[in-house]
Amino acid sequence: MTIPYHLTKAEKAPLLLEKLNGLTNLHFEKSPQYRSMIEKGGFQITASQLEKVPFIPVQLFKLMDLVSVPKEEVIKVLTSSGTTGQQVSKIYLDKETSIAQTKTLVEVMKPLLGGKRLPMIILDTKSVLKDRKSFSARGAGILGFSNFGRKHFYALNDDMSLDIEGLENYLEEYKGQRILLFGFTFMIWQYVYKESLKKGYKLDFGDSILIHGGGWKKLEDEAVDASTFNQLLHDQLGIREVHNYYGMVEQVGSIFVECSEGHLHTPSYADVIIRDSLTFEPLQNGKQGLIQVLSELPKSYPGHSLLTEDLGMILGEDDCPCGWKGKYFNVAGRIPKAELRGCSDTFQGGVES
Amino acid sequence: MKLFWPIDISFDQAIENLKSKNTFTPFDEEVLLFTQALSKRLVKMRQMPEVVALGYWLRKANIMGMQKEWNNQNKGRLIKSRGVVFHIAPSNVDTIFVYSWMLSLLAGNRNIIRVSSKEQSNELMDLILAEIARPEFEKIAKQTIICTYNYEENYGERISEICHTRVIWGGNHTVQRIRQISLNPMANELAFPDRFSLAVLSAEAVMNTNHNELNELLEKFYNDVFWFDQMACSSPRLVVWSGNQKEKAKVRFWSAFENKIKNKQYELMAATQVLKYTTSLWMATETDVKHIENGKYFSRLQVTDVPLEARERHCGGGLFFEYDVEYLSDLPKVIIDKDQTLAYFGFEYSDLESLVNSITTRGLDRIVPIGQALNFDGVWDGQSFLKSFTREVVIL
Numbered sequence: 221m222t223i224p225y226h227l228t229k230a231e232k233a234p235l236l237l238e239k240l241n242g243l244t245n246l247h248f249e250k251s252p253q254y255r256s257m258i259e260k261g262g263f264q265i266t267a268s269q270l271e272k273v274p275f276i277p278v279q280l281f282k283l284m285d286l287v288s289v290p291k292e293e294v295i296k297v298l299t300s301s302g303t304t305g306q307q308v309s310k311i312y313l314d315k316e317t318s319i320a321q322t323k324t325l326v327e328v329m330k331p332l333l334g335g336k337r338l339p340m341i342i343l344d345t346k347s348v349l350k351d352r353k354s355f356s357a358r359g360a361g362i363l364g365f366s367n368f369g370r371k372h373f374y375a376l377n378d379d380m381s382l383d384i385e386g387l388e389n390y391l392e393e394y395k396g397q398r399i400l401l402f403g404f405t406f407m408i409w410q411y412v413y414k415e416s417l418k419k420g421y422k423l424d425f426g427d428s429i430l431i432h433g434g435g436w437k438k439l440e441d442e443a444v445d446a447s448t449f450n451q452l453l454h455d456q457l458g459i460r461e462v463h464n465y466y467g468m469v470e471q472v473g474s475i476f477v478e479c480s481e482g483h484l485h486t487p488s489y490a491d492v493i494i495r496d497s498l499t500f501e502p503l504q505n506g507k508q509g510l511i512q513v514l515s516e517l518p519k520s521y522p523g524h525s526l527l528t529e530d531l532g533m534i535l536g537e538d539d540c541p542c543g544w545k546g547k548y549f550n551v552a553g554r555i556p557k558a559e560l561r562g563c564s565d566t567f568q569g570g571v572e573s
Numbered sequence: 574m575k576l577f578w579p580i581d582i583s584f585d586q587a588i589e590n591l592k593s594k595n596t597f598t599p600f601d602e603e604v605l606l607f608t609q610a611l612s613k614r615l616v617k618m619r620q621m622p623e624v625v626a627l628g629y630w631l632r633k634a635n636i637m638g639m640q641k642e643w644n645n646q647n648k649g650r651l652i653k654s655r656g657v658v659f660h661i662a663p664s665n666v667d668t669i670f671v672y673s674w675m676l677s678l679l680a681g682n683r684n685i686i687r688v689s690s691k692e693q694s695n696e697l698m699d700l701i702l703a704e705i706a707r708p709e710f711e712k713i714a715k716q717t718i719i720c721t722y723n724y725e726e727n728y729g730e731r732i733s734e735i736c737h738t739r740v741i742w743g744g745n746h747t748v749q750r751i752r753q754i755s756l757n758p759m760a761n762e763l764a765f766p767d768r769f770s771l772a773v774l775s776a777e778a779v780m781n782t783n784h785n786e787l788n789e790l791l792e793k794f795y796n797d798v799f800w801f802d803q804m805a806c807s808s809p810r811l812v813v814w815s816g817n818q819k820e821k822a823k824v825r826f827w828s829a830f831e832n833k834i835k836n837k838q839y840e841l842m843a844a845t846q847v848l849k850y851t852t853s854l855w856m857a858t859e860t861d862v863k864h865i866e867n868g869k870y871f872s873r874l875q876v877t878d879v880p881l882e883a884r885e886r887h888c889g890g891g892l893f894f895e896y897d898v899e900y901l902s903d904l905p906k907v908i909i910d911k912d913q914t915l916a917y918f919g920f921e922y923s924d925l926e927s928l929v930n931s932i933t934t935r936g937l938d939r940i941v942p943i944g945q946a947l948n949f950d951g952v953w954d955g956q957s958f959l960k961s962f963t964r965e966v967v968i969l
Contacts, residue, residue, distance in 0.1 A: 253858040260857040260865050277851040284855060497843035499869050500850070510843065529847055555843040 224487040225544035239516040247522035250288035254522040281309035314520040321473030340369020343403030357469040404434035424458035433465040474515040479542035577719040597681035654681030656737035663743040664689030680962035683716040768913035772809035776822035778919025793944025803889040807914040845890035912936035
């Protein structure tokens, strides 16, 4: 039995449903905006099954501030990493939700990382953590995962160059020990892997475990999939164990991490539902559709049931060969952007060319 | 800078050629032949209904009707073309530049058209280029430049200096941006900013339709809405219901409309579905929005007012604001400057005329039966192209 991947469907569903219904009720009471959506949309506050819990699109957090606690109780604001000029999500955390996120992340990662803090290399720059009250998705991720390690070493300088000397010293110092590596998929690819390849650095991270997330979009553009990524990192950097995770700034803490079989798993705190991308009806296992993410953590903002723009597929439930229970799934990337025709935007057309 | 037309010469050379021959007189014979030749080709593009519509608009009878009206209006007057007209076409409604160009050509002008770079290869452009290359249209060919360029290049500035009329399509952002480029002091300018459009239906008239009439109405409404994914400025986004049987009429209309879209096999896209869902929930937080309903094919939002912000949040793709009035005469209070086309069903000319007379804002430039919302016309946004594209010479 591997906590928090120990509950079977029959055990998990009623527990999670009760918590989610509680959250729908809470946000209905505390957030006038959420209340309007639920009331005017004719949604049920108390759902009879997980599939019926009302869900709101992740993008709403880019369009408006959704908060269920008084502003003075907000201790942290998380923002999504959008590209320049794009609107970013703003997620308001109070103390309770923030603590719950940290605690849950520990539980979710424990089966992979154990209870002991490992020497930790962060494949990013320290500068993303500059502002302590407002965090980007990258900053929030690094901060959350830092709890698993000790002797944190940031492998990138502020100008994104690889601190090769520092890195070699660190690896020498902890030779023979298990090291935790953490970073964002694209950053690792661009600034660690490619840079090492270009400069001809041969590194051996030894008995290390890499945890990475943040999405594959930019790597897809270069036609790099997960197995290629893992293989190349193994060959160039000697990284032997790699686990990707699926998570988002709108639901920090209850993330979905890959098991030894390379499948993303739902812990007992969270779940995923795959919905038809046109009708939003729930789909059976084995069918690809939009990913809805459920989490029992968000109390300071109505983010417990969110429809993402990511496509994914549930591979099975309670029967992954790795032994963990719960749904296991994969993520196939983002839905293509809407390109509606219209009278506007001559100007944008010109600039893009 | 990329020149689609002319081919094999430089932009500077093309500008030289442009001025090498006299301008046409309005409705010149060569121009009429050219419009007819284009028309014949365009109406065959069955898979692109908006191109067929353009071809139909260019057909001989329509152009001759336009000519006749023109002659009547200008009897005894000496009218000349203005000279060089600079058209800046929108990126997405790809037929617009042809309408703009053809009207200018009928007025007799030389034309420089900047199309969006997105249109590098498209069937409409290929067809036009094949037609203009024919020897019998040599004079038109010499007086036409079709190009695209980045805004960082200074071609917009150069053309604005030499043109006599500048036509800006493409919405508020483009209009503001282009207006920063100084224009030949002798030139006039036509600008087409973002607009918003609506439909009004008499509930009684909808209830009084028989099956076939309702089907015909829905066919027309479908075209108005979905030809450009509800993104054309003249596509209805707000549906106003008037009369006594509104609830019954809505049920009848929308359920039949759902079937219509299904039968049309309109292609839904995941991103648009998510966008409509997001927009409707976002709108639900406004007090003016009473109820939202998200269906597979369209979303409906019952509203008690339509502020400018609501119009700007509209995402297209099949999202309808619905607003109830008792009488058509209650409509003017929600009409604002931005409103362009009102597509109607079940009203008389006199009702519509008194409606127009009681609007106190700049709103509403076109009032057309449902089914004609997208029909392009020589008068658009309240301005007559032929008038703007010509000048009157006075001899005393």
